[in-house]
Amino acid sequence: MRTRIISAFLGTGKTYYHKKYPDTTLDVDISIFMECTNAFPSNFIEYIRSKIGKYEFIFVSTHKEVREILLDNCIFFYLIYPSPFDDNKKEFYLERYRERGDPESFIKYIDENWTKWTKQCWFTEYGCENIKMTWATLEKELGHIVAKEHGDVKEDEDEKSNSIKR
Secondary structure, three states: OOOEEEEEOOOOOHHHHHHHOOOOEEEOOHHHHHOOOOOOOHHHHHHHHHHEOOEOEEEEOOOHHHHHHHHHOOOOEEEEEOOOOOHHHHHHHHHHHHHOOOOHHHHHHHHHHHHHHHHHHHOOOOOEEEEEOOOOOHHHHHHHHHHHHOOOOOHHHHHHOOEEEO
16 A cells, blocks of 8 residues: 655644544554653654555645654655645634634634744755645545546646645
């Protein structure tokens, strides 16, 4: 089985997708690996590598540490995030966090760091395919990735996706 590592921004639907397709996905919470400070990040990388070939998609966060660990270990990934320049998207995600019951302090923290974090994703220049999320759901983004890999995407659809190969 071909495995795709998906580094997707919080609230894009990683956990929702995983619950819908638990046999073909793995949703990895890096905080579990960070608790063992003397083994981190090697424990995280070893875990990811041990799961390649067993799942179609392995979901990880877009935290800078996660991206750097993947890049430092030559693990290609798809980086999916909302546009840093679209205030409507920001408001959409903040409302999504409220609807799923996240604490207001968390939502305020995201609000204050939104532009910084999404721009960090935008400026990731190598080792991944950098995709500003344009489809309504992560499921559609992943479907587009797979279709594109198989050559099933017309050029105008590819341009519509705003994906940037870096």
